[in-house]
Amino acid sequence: MIGKILGNRYEIVEKIGGGGMALVYKAKCNLLNRYVAIKVLRPEFINDKDLLDKFRKESQAAASLSHPNIVNVYDVGEEDGVYYIVMEYVDGKTLKELIKEKGKLSKNEILDFTRQIALALKHAHSNHIVHRDIKPHNILVTEDNRAKVTDFGIALAATSSTITNTGSIIGSVHYFAPEQARGGYTDEKSDLYSLGIVMYEMATGRVPFEGDAPITIALKHIQEKPEPPSKYNPSISKGLEAIIIKLTQKEQSARYANASALIEDLYKIKNNFDLDDIDNTLKIEDSPTQIIPMVTANEIRQLTDSQDEVKTMNIKNKKGKKDNSKKDNKRKLVIGSAIAAALVAALVFTFAFFYISDLFKVEDVKVPNFVGMNIEKAEKLAEDTGLRLNKSTEYNSKVPKDEIINQTTREGMMVRKGFEVKVIVSEGSKLVPVPDLRNENATNAERLLKDAGLEPGEVSEDSSDEYPIGTIIDQNPRQGVQVATGSAVNYVVSTGPKVQTFPMPNLLGKTLEEARSILKQFKLEEGSITEEYSDVYVRGYVMEQNIPADKEVSEGSVVNLVVSKGSDVPDQMEEIEEGEDQEGTQSSGTSTKSISINLEEYTGIVDIEIYQINGLKSKKVYSEKHNADEAKGPIRVNVKGSGTQQLAVYLNGEKQEPNVEVNF
Structure with missing residues (x-):
């Protein structure tokens, strides 16, 4: 992959890390001239449709988040069978590497890193995103000591199914919550449990549960309580230990309600501190995200049986080491003890079997479709189905009041009986008062209506002697009337004073001076004056006007005139007959x-x-x-x-x- 260019812009520079499903490379964006991190799905998984779907979900989940404590996602793509996600390049170390270097972190370091991770989770949870794989390997620490959560590869939107019912579970076994191990309902509190394990490791330098196989560790998350952190770190404060213990409770209801509640407690015991600069090195994870089988009750029984067998063998070995001379004398006692121990073990096993079976026996019910249903009818249906409704409300102009707009758990999903389905109930259209538009300039009307949550309606015009041109003179509905959000408001805009009209005067046959006097009298504007030859009109008289006489005109109209230049062909004068009296001799009537x-x-x-x-x-x-x-x-x-x-x-x-x- 080194040297390969993806998407015609990302040039792979070096490999900087990897996990169970993907490899991470440092690359240079040739378009923006900056370094980015590119997460590439391992080649062996490109034919696995489920994993490809999870890989796409990672990009969708992370791309919807924007927070200083979350690694930004810039781009996603596929090229020649290479599926990749382009992310923000973080120049620093993983929290796991920091723990390995220091062994144990100080109180101030634990508080500061935990607060930043909790802020990132608060933002993700508010966007209905559950990470489901919080671990120190997925926490990057920058050179300025900022923690950034990455790898939303198995993140799940809270509006989708949060119950693993495919017979397998995904996550890092050292850090996931008991409900993840059981394949049960996971929510925001599952992320808080994982954060508690991360805090435990920061405080003690070790994880609370170890085992030879992932299933063994998963069972310990379900069955066993972790040793108090103070056992491995006596200097840990009581307040910090109390927070860790509360986060790692088996029951979800016993943990913090949300990340905000955790942040409040962290602030109570936080002190300022400084950290040394951190190198930029990312290693292959030693606790990779894995797909492992769901932990079943049968596996719990098998582990219990093997533990009882080991105890019995230890008892026999210890008895075999006793003096042979006493063996005969105490044979009956040993046999009796063994029988008693077997009976006790059988009773314990039987009790454990039925107890654990009851513990894991959960009746599943199918979630009905509540959307579009009246809340009272929906509550009755939920009660009949064995579910509970968690109601929130919002204004919606398209959905009638008391009707369900949306539900966060999709229809047809199988959930345990008593499960709480979140629904959003319509409060109908939100009513807002109509603002006063009168005397406002028409150019401001749209902004004023938008600010009030309304829309401009029909705009008409009318003359007004009172309001200047462009001023709103009337509106409907009137000011102060309560209307639904998004309603249209009609208004009327002034065109200024009403214009008086009158018949156009006849200027033909008038001298230019006479015509100008008439135009002035009627408050008409003189336009262009041109001259043309005419055999009809005497030179200097108006022979044409652009507005015909008697046509309706208004004051200020422009009138163009054409003035005669006289005839362009001189008349032939009759010569005076010879001998005619120059003072007036008549000839043929002339x-x-x-x-x-x-x-x-x-x-x-x-x-x-x-x-x-x-x-x-x-x-x-x-x-x-x-x-x-x-x-x-x-x-x-x-x-x-x-x-x-x-x-x-x-x-x-x-x-x-x-x-x-x-x-x-």
């Missing part, structure tokens, strides 16, 4: 008149245009260029027409005021 035009204010060439105005129509009747410098005063130009006409005079494109009225 006559020619001379008009005086003053060019005193102009210099150079002046473009003179004259239009005959007839209502909205106009006709160009004169277009010539004159030299103002030569004119030296007013000039006269001849214009042809008939009747009385209004003539508009333009000099260099500028209209001269007023118009000239001529009688032809």
